[in-house]
Amino acid sequence: MSLRFYNTMTRSLEEFKPIKPDEVRMYTCGPTVYAPAHVGNYRAYMFEDILRRYLIYKGYRVTQVMNLTDIDDKTIRDSNAKGITLNEHTQPIKDMFFEDIDRLNIQRAEYYPAATEHIGEMVAMVEKLLERGHAYRSGDSIYYKISSFPNYGSLSHMKIEDLMAGARIDSDEYEKETASDFALWKGWTEKDGAVFWETSLGKGRPGWHIECSAMSMKYLGEQFDIHTGGVDNIFPHHENEIAQSEGVTGDKFVNYWLHNAHLILDSKKMAKSEGNFITVKELTEQGHDPLAIRFVLLSTHYRQQLNFTMDGLGAAKAAITRLRDFKSNVESASGSGDGIAVNEAIEKAVRGFEEGLDNDLNISPSVAAVFDFVRDINSIIADNGLSASEKESVLENLKKFDSVLGVIFVDESGLDAEIEEMIQKRLNARKNKDFQTADEIRDALLSKGIILEDTPTGTKWKRKIS
RNA sequence: GGCGGCUUAGCCAAGUGGUAAGGCGGAGGUCUGCAAAACCUCUAUUCUCCGGUUCGAAUCCGGAAGCCGCCUCCA
DSSP states (O other): OOOEEEETTTTEEEEOOOSBTTEEEEEEOOOBTTSOOOHHHHHHHHHHHHHHHHHHHTTOEEEEEEOBBOOSHHHHHHHHHHTOOHHHHHHHHHHHHHHHHHHTTOOOOSBOOBGGGOHHHHHHHHHHHHHTTSEEEETTEEEEOGGGOTTTTTTTTOOGGGSOTTSSOOOOSSOOSSTTOEEEEEEOOGGGTTOOEEETTEEEEEOTTHHHHHHHHHHHOSSEEEEEEEGGGIIIIIHHHHHHHHHHHSSOOEEEEEEEOOEEETTEEOOTTTTOOOOHHHHHHTTOOHHHHHHHHHSSOTTSOEEOOHHHHHHHHHHHHHHHHHHHHHHTOOSOOOHHHHHHHHHHHHHHHHHHHHBTTOHHHHHHHHHHHHHHHHHHHHHHOOOHHHHHHHHHHHHHHHHHHOSSSOOOOOOOHHHHHHHHHHHHHHHTTOHHHHHHHHHHHHHTTEEEEEETTEEEEEEOOO
């Protein structure tokens, strides 16, 4: 089966055909670094990670760009409130973002352009939009003239005249011809403080939407394959990006628009503005394994709202524990095996895994296929064990599944000498049938997060997933 | 007011016309010094509700209820 995506633009499932046959270029909406990202934000980055990993799994060469929005009303507001420079405010938040990305085992994109480093590109775009009659100057600011772009609203499928009049339109100090026009360049005002650029457009700063048009086209070209983000970005952000980009090139901007649904906490969208959020760092500091968070975020289809609960996190821990135990079972298996059954199990698993993800990254059936695989192979191991070559192909396939899931094969640091010594002591005690001492040692190790398992092939240990 | 989505077991979650995947949790059994892991068996006669279409509906149509999101700087 071929890969299909639900395209927000057409509101239908479409077969994915990249512009260049073996290469995918995609722009994935990144964080606004005014405050640390929360788990809900990472739902988007996790979806983008699964997308990226599955494209690579399918054999595509991927060029991914993720923006870092380090200039907007909030970054200015917060840095001025603290009396520090914009960069002093945003840099630590950028650092935290990358720490979280690593914790969650999210693969790095090829480019992480920051808005403040692309002012020149943005200015050039705005100039072109002025030339082409899509923009106008009003006071010290420049606005996009929506009425000049007939396709406006095609992504969100909304008509401008249907928007609730006055719903949330700023009563700001800028003068716009019509309320729905949006700022490309904002002339400096006092509350911007030291944040401004002197450019051919005047003294000021870019509007929010222009950065994504400028940076995506710089790194990916005037037309590229995939653009992603949260559903909240469909309107106005992505709608405006299309207007800006196509206003400049006169050509189609993006072929596939993919949007993820929100994470829900206490039956509300997790959001900084609602105050109902929790960060990856906080959960990690509470002792939760970040890969359990990863599993929670990835195991529900990206277009489905996901309710974040501690129960769910607990279930995720148990699930990845089972997957890792399986890996360890396979690694220590021996025996004659049953070539046919193993191959059949692998084929079935690969088919199920790919069928799900091919279908608009519908990951639930794919995860189910992996768990079926676990039971099938465990059952074979229990009956006949595995031959050396079977072991190898089972592990190879598991690794392949995990190249998308990213929760099974993780670096585990070795044991301290002290723990090693305790395991040895316990082995001796067991040999002498001193089970009381043996159990005491096992309990002591458990309290350090080390689980021991006595198996026919010897004592194994693993780290407890908390 | 406009646009969109959701409602399947104790919890999470697949399934878009052919008789309910998978995970977690729970119950029983095998194995084990005891555990753990693993394996085996069981755990939704039914899909929010009410009508309709059909030989057949969780799936299609109509209606109702509840929940959520977007509607100008939110992932």
